[in-house]
Amino acid sequence: MPELPSPLNVTVIGSGVIGLSTAHELASHGHKVRVISDQEPLQTVSAISAAIWFPYHSENSPAADVLLARTLARFKALSLIPETGVDxxxxxxxxxxxxxxxxxxxxxxxxxxxxxxxxxxxxxxxxxxxxPVITMPTYLSWLQDQCQRHGVEFEQRTVNAIGDLRAGADAVVLAGGMRSAELLGDDHSVxxxxxxxxxxxxxxxxxxxxxxxxxxxxxxxxxxxxxxxxxxxxxxxxxxxxxxxxxxxxxxxxxxxxxxxxxxxxxxxxxxxxxxxxRETIRLERVSGQDMTVIAAYGHGGGGVTLSWGTAQRVVELLDAPAQATHQ
Ligand SMILES: Cc1cc2nc3c(=O)[nH]c(=O)nc-3n(C[C@H](O)[C@H](O)[C@H](O)COP(=O)(O)OP(=O)(O)OC[C@H]3O[C@@H](n4cnc5c(N)ncnc54)[C@H](O)[C@@H]3O)c2cc1C
CATH class of the missing domain: 3.30.9.10 (D-Amino Acid Oxidase, subunit A, domain 2)
Incomplete structure (x- = not known):
């Protein structure tokens, strides 16, 4: 895989809580981000979420603990800003x-x-x-607005194949919830x-x-x-x-x-x-066998909101890792 330029042009598939949080983190780390989704944030499963910070039918492991702790810390900070919908x-x-x-x-x-x-x-x-208890319609609208303030662009359409995105992107983040695996074809565990x-x-x-x-x-x-x-x-x-x-x-x-x-x-x-x-474990990794950089970020079960900011931060780490290595 060739070394990635920095900042990157990153396409995020999905505008649920995982896609929006990831887009926000990438853009605030200086990357140029485009979100493609066929459902608007308020039409996603994320919008139906209750939503309480509480792990439920999601990975229980030391790795997931890191995501939980990071997300809890971010939501606590957001609870100080009334417009976020986080209490x-x-x-x-x-x-x-x-x-x-x-x-x-x-x-x-x-x-x-x-x-x-x-x-x-x-x-x-x-x-x-x-x-944290999160009023999702308020929160997702706030989060999308924050993304736009960081320069994130939104496109509403269906992605039929990840390869179709190669022309405009250095990297793709797959945050498509239930439908992520069908775009990869190598995962039957969702x-x-x-x-x-x-x-x-x-x-x-x-x-x-x-x-x-x-x-x-x-x-x-x-x-x-x-x-x-x-x-x-x-x-x-x-x-x-x-x-x-x-x-x-x-x-x-x-x-x-x-x-x-x-x-x-x-x-x-x-x-x-x-x-x-x-999914038994969240898929949060660089996907091998692709002819471009693809990061999978899906399989959060009943805890997608609870794990969202930790997931987003991990995606940034996964993408920035090669660039950091060149500075050492
Ligand atoms: C009833 C209920 C209650 C819940 N309560 C909680 C709770 O209290 N706390 C909690 O943490 N979690 C809760 N959850 C779980 C949480 O809602 C999910 O884990 C979370 O919404 C998953 O987010 P996501 O961003 O991965 O997927 P989604 O919200 O489903 O978003 C997927 C996005 O990907 C896009 N997409 C997919 N494939 C394509 C494609 N090929 N082309 C273009 N776009 C595509 C869709 O358009 C959409 O924008 C609850 C879930 C339910 C159903």
Missing amino acids: LRFGMDIERRADADRSWAKHVADSEVVDAALLPEGALSATSGTV YPIRGQVIRLANSAGLRNWLSDDDHPGGVCYIIPRRDDIIVGGTDAAHDTNLEVDAQTASEMLARAISLAPQLAGCEVLEHKVGLRPA
């Missing part, structure tokens, strides 16, 4: 299994075991903490995990988040944002049905109301379905 919210993760995964808590300064008197029926324990959610008006003035993945009736989470509340959910692997299921919705709402009775009076604003781009 820090206290809440708790209910645990119904002795081997509950508390790995998220080591990143969260005020995390602690919840007093047993506050647990719902059937829960063994719970862990509480203050984490699969959908269907998520259905309800958006309620926050007339109850709820502030604290709650998650209960092992609720006997099915996954349950309640994420209060600025003016609304996202109630979930489902985690059906390999289910590609994008239609809202009314029965599922009423069961989800009933579970949520059993944990937070004040939700009963909140107006239902809309129902949404999205497919989480799941």
Whole structure:
């Protein structure tokens, strides 16, 4: 592979949270960036996201820990700027299994075991903490605007083959979520995990988040944002049905109301379905066998927002590495 010039002309495929965060980081490191996507940011799976900083159906490893920590630090900084749509919210993760995964808590300064008197029926324990909650429509619009201020250009079209981008780019970053692998053809390990959610008006003035993945009736989470509340959910692997299921919705709402009775009076604003781009490990690497520099950045499962800034920073490191080597 020939040595890359610096700054680079980089094309990012995808304008979900991974593509936009990556475009932002690349442009703020001096690269000239173009984003190509066939869905606008507010049409992506990212826009449906709840979105709480919390790893869920995503890689659990030391490498992913670095991405989690970096993303948490950036969201904390962004929570100081009201226009971003990022807020820090206290809440708790209910645990119904002795081997509950508390790995998220080591990143969260005020995390602690919840007093047993506050647990719902059937829960063994719970862990509480203050984490970022992101109102995605506000956040994605803000992020796209920031990208444009850094000179990022946006094009709306479908990319049929990565090779078609060779003429205008030194490097391509593939941040196409569920559809990334089809552009590479060498990866059959991405699969959908269907998520259905309800958006309620926050007339109850709820502030604290709650998650209960092992609720006997099915996954349950309640994420209060600025003016609304996202109630979930489902985690059906390999289910590609994008239609809202009314029965599922009423069961989800009933579970949520059993944990937070004040939700009963909140107006239902809309129902949404999205497919989480799941993979055992996030694909975040230079792709070999391509006749140009291609960085893969996909497979974030139910944690794309939670891992977004760490992923973006890693892409910059992967691209800048050869240029840095020449300075040594
Ligand atoms: C119900 C639900 C709740 C969730 N809650 C959370 C949460 O609380 N916290 C969290 O961290 N995560 C959550 N997630 C997961 C999160 O939404 C995803 O991990 C994340 O959105 C993935 O982002 P992405 O940028 O990789 O993909 P996407 O948002 O799907 O964006 C993909 C982009 O690639 C473009 N694209 C793809 N292929 C092509 C092509 N060939 N040509 C042109 N453009 C192309 C699309 O147009 C789009 O712009 C949730 C997901 C769901 C469904």
